[in-house]
Amino acid sequence: MQEVIAVKKKSLMIGFIVTFIAMLAVLSFVIYMSVTPDGWRTLGWMFYLVDALIFSVGIAIGVLCIVMIVRLCRLPDVIAERQGDELVFLGQRCKFSEILDVDYRHARGRYGMQSWGKLTVRIKDGRMFSSDFVADIAHVQDRLVRLMFEYSAKDAD
Incomplete structure (x- = not known):
């Protein structure tokens, strides 16, 4: 018998993928605001620190999402x-x-x-x-x- x-909990994959895509959008916005002449350059050096902080947190969350997606893919149903x-x-x-x-x-x-x-x-x-x-x-x-x-x-x- x-x-x-x-x-395995199947809905977790969707959550990690959505979180990863959201982090890509945030990182894209931060990069765009950092390199455009009308972006954060005109607001002073403090915004570069905020920019670096947001960018590093976004990278960390993105890497964590990739690790979790790989672990979920390797686990059998x-x-x-x-x-x-x-x-x-x-x-x-x-x-x-x-x-x-x-x-x-x-x-x-x-x-x-x-x-x-x-x-x-x-x-x-x-x-x-x-x-x-x-x-x-x-x-x-x-x-x-x-x-x-x-x-x-x-x-x-």
């Missing part, structure tokens, strides 16, 4: 699935009865916690599986814990 337990009595987590296998702990952390946003986050599964032999950008993280953790207890009880009998 095969059951998909955890998938299905993060964790059940195949019989085994958990397949990003290609690594373990039995549900071998799971020691399932932990999760919500992503925190400006207006509270998001529905996605980081999932960490610890195995009794010392291995640890972890993934960011897991959709509906609380439900995924609950399902994994229920499967862990179900198969641990079956192995105890």
